[in-house]
Amino acid sequence: MTQRDALPSLGDGLPVVAIDVGGTTMKVSGVGPTGAMTAPRRVPSPPPGPGSADEVVRIATDLVREESERLGVSPAGLGIALPGVVVEDQALGVYSENLEWHDVDFRAAFAQTLDIPVAVAHDVRAAGAAETRLGAAQGASTALVLAIGTGIATSVQVDGRLHVGRGYAGEIGHAVVEPGGEPCVCGNRGCLEATASAGAIRRRYERDAGTQVDGAKEVLALAAAGDPVAVAVRDSAFDALALGLSHAVTLLVPDVVVIAGGLSEAGDALLVPLAERLERLVRYGPVPPLVRAHLGEDAGLVGAALAARDALAPTGAAQTSR
């Protein structure tokens, strides 16, 4: 179903291993000296709770050994993209809702199990870096890569540099678009994510229609077929996405906005109505083009590979600010 480009080449450099840690799956790929990435493999993520971070480190260590054999060379470094709140330059996993960890020093943890440098990345920022350097936002100076999936967050690249904001930059899924609106997992009401994430679209449809669906994609299909409940859910989700995006666009005036994450697989059924709404909301300054991500669900993995390469040869790489 997923239409996407093949994994891009990173160009000549040291061999590295890239891992993208998700809430349910860990993906791994090896990068050879020519920059070609091996086809991603998937293993289950550990269950949430105490010890999940140690388990992630243990599994990742095994994956590095296996990829080393697949590559036929010893990797010179590991790049690992983590979910939640991450401070890259401290290798700190501040908080993961899905895996339930707090304040994990991944550099110290990997120092016990691996003798190669480990670059810690944040999944959304890693995906943003990948799209900006090798994907849909190539050449953009200021760019947002908005991931719409279970949650909603954006990478924030300003004038060529990724902005970290103490680990919290770009969490616009928790910006309020409707004060007093839908309850959100964060405890607030009316967050963008509570109305417009793929999970929220499914939940709201099931609640309002009284029937179960497979996911947001099915809700969009039902809306396209004229189901009035699906139309209402879809339109309010698109309204909320456009409103949230319009604030980010007005503040930063990005050159391009890349739409990524599971919902981006809807393609023009999402991009066209979202662009129309954005045009109506942003009247004062330039409205950036909305483009679909090129790297699809592998953007985080590619970003992790870039982080590993950057850590080994930082000169000339895109800077990541604090």
Place this chain on the structure above:
Amino acid sequence: MTQRDALPSLGDGLPVVAIDVGGTTMKVSGVGPTGAMTAPRRVPSPPPGPGSADEVVRIATDLVREESERLGVSPAGLGIALPGVVVEDQALGVYSENLEWHDVDFRAAFAQTLDIPVAVAHDVRAAGAAETRLGAAQGASTALVLAIGTGIATSVQVDGRLHVGRGYAGEIGHAVVEPGGEPCVCGNRGCLEATASAGAIRRRYERDAGTQVDGAKEVLALAAAGDPVAVAVRDSAFDALALGLSHAVTLLVPDVVVIAGGLSEAGDALLVPLAERLERLVRYGPVPPLVRAHLGEDAGLVGAALAARDALAPTGAAQTSR
């Protein structure tokens, strides 16, 4: 009435002249070799319309000559802060609503009248730079300086660099906080500025109460005294300000937000309820302190002086990105 600090010293350096061009007044100050700024003088801005930019250049040229005499030394450069949409590194006045100019090349214009380098600044970004380098946001890496006056706009400093965004960054006065709401000068409806600027607060009170007031300050005083129309106008304005600010804060996670512009003279009557509302809206990441501007209405002038100094000795100065 206005409580503010004295003009700060810029430190040793070349003597320059600073001019801040507003919709109704041009302010000028000279900066001597010790960095002390002369007390600001005011002259009327030219009327809007064709020729206003030429008139600004003519008046500014006269002011430079006069300041030269006040200083007792020849200034080595001029810094001039302009309203509207400005692209600093091209010295371009893209658009001014108040003075009605379009695409004015101020470098070319001043080349006809002055034989010293002219640094063009944007009034809100200049004020932001001044507050960040010498005022209320000193030491902050990521900071917003939100000016609430006739209009609403913020300077956007990200990781130590001012973001220009093709001249349009930070125009959050035109971000929609209430789709379909109050009509805005930009042609849209529901913009932050249409509900919450000092001008909007006065206009909305006069419309709803059917009586004239002196300005937003009087509306806030009436609200404090219990006037129900004033309370409603004030509270909706503060709600809108907090909502707009919450989106910027969630996206960028600034270290501090400086509240500037005419409405900031309300002090704690604005800052305290705004901070309370922001705390309620921003639940996921850190909420920055809101502080009152230190440089008051002279921040743009100080920023123009900094721009002039930077242009003459750019090394070590804060960077302004494209």
